[in-house]
Amino acid sequence: MSAFELDSSRCEGHGVCVDAAPHLLALDDEGELVLLAETFGDADADAAADAALVCPVAALRVVGPGEASS
């Protein structure tokens, strides 16, 4: 299992990542990014990686199993 690591000090709620992985990410009514699942499996790995890479402010990262979050 992998997980998203969100840098909320960078996230500005642009929502570009949601387009890449709408089943994993959403914006709430205040425009704050919500992670819909704590972790995700291999089937979602590509969509999750794309979601992290399309973020225009580099607020989102995918951390693999066992990778310490910083």
Next chain:
Amino acid sequence: MSTSARSSLVIVGAGLAGVRAAESARNAGHDGSIVLVGAETALPYERPQVTKEALLAGASPRHYVEHDQLVGRLGVQLRLGTRATGLDRRRRLLRTSDGKIGYDALVVATGAQPTPCPWGNLDGQVSTVRTARDAVLLHRVLTGRRRVVVVGAGLIGSEIASAAQALGAEVTLVERGCGPLEASHGRSLAEHLARLHRTAGTRLVTGAAVNSLVRAGASVAVDLGSGERIVAEHVVWAVGVRSDLGWLVGSGIRVAEGVLCTTAMVTNDPAVFVAGDAAQVVATDGPQAAPRSMSQSMAAAQGLVAGHNAVTPPGSWSRTTATPYFWSTWYDRRIQGVGVPSARSTVLQEGGGTLHLYEHRGRLTGAVGIDAKASVRRVRELLREGSSSGAHAAREMTGRPA
């Protein structure tokens, strides 16, 4: 995934598109070398902040990735302070200001640079803004200056005018159209954005052409086509950008305004890819070239595709499908554009904000929101779902017609 055929990836341009290309190549299984060549000496930083927070604070924007992450985790060899000077496609060599670098696949991500002022910089009294260093220098110049002229009320010029105002300058913004973004987004939005400037106390002169810039003692005189002369202590020239692709001349890579590529971000040379502001995507399924969408979010999306495709065989190439998106901040107002504008627009009020919805033949194509975050988010969803009509979108919005 086999990457043996593409053992050495060289990325020219260390902005967001370049960084994303490197990350994407690694995600695609590339285990060969990655060399990141950057003209600036700084690590890749948040360029949208150059004319926003960095200019206001007089400090460099944050880095996208730190050195340890780029070099350690991604295994990128950094060649910063190095400028591309030429390309030898036959021998697969990139020429740089610091020697030649061989490649198996190349990603061009050199971005765009401000169009220079035709009258020069008048000993530093006229400036353009692109880099973190430009922002820090301009912050010093603007602080304590009374009269500043900004030429060009596009996103960059408008952000600079807003920052200059916040720093205490008396700002005159000179614009050719009837307001910001008229050429791309039409009159209705341009007039609305013009009001933002005027309400904030910036003097916006529209329908104005600059005839000349001349030194007038310690000041600069800006002569307009109308005959008006504006005297200022500093002028910022923000009349568009262009990609400096002179280094590709004679390489055989097809270039127009930008480097021509398909939606797979590949050029006419299957070993050379392009991403970000330097790219000009040509639709392969029709004669009409897509308009260039130069934005940070496009840089990221195209970098992802270019990096992936540069290290994978053509059969597994991905293509850019990203919805165009930009954002800007003027006088603490948030402006967001999603999708593409078209000739017909509807204006809705949302709380304290406004949404300009664009439709073509009854179909929603995009929107620009001013302090309308929730509606912009909804438009993004409707565009993703597809097939939404403009009228349907308007009904969907919580607001009422303006």
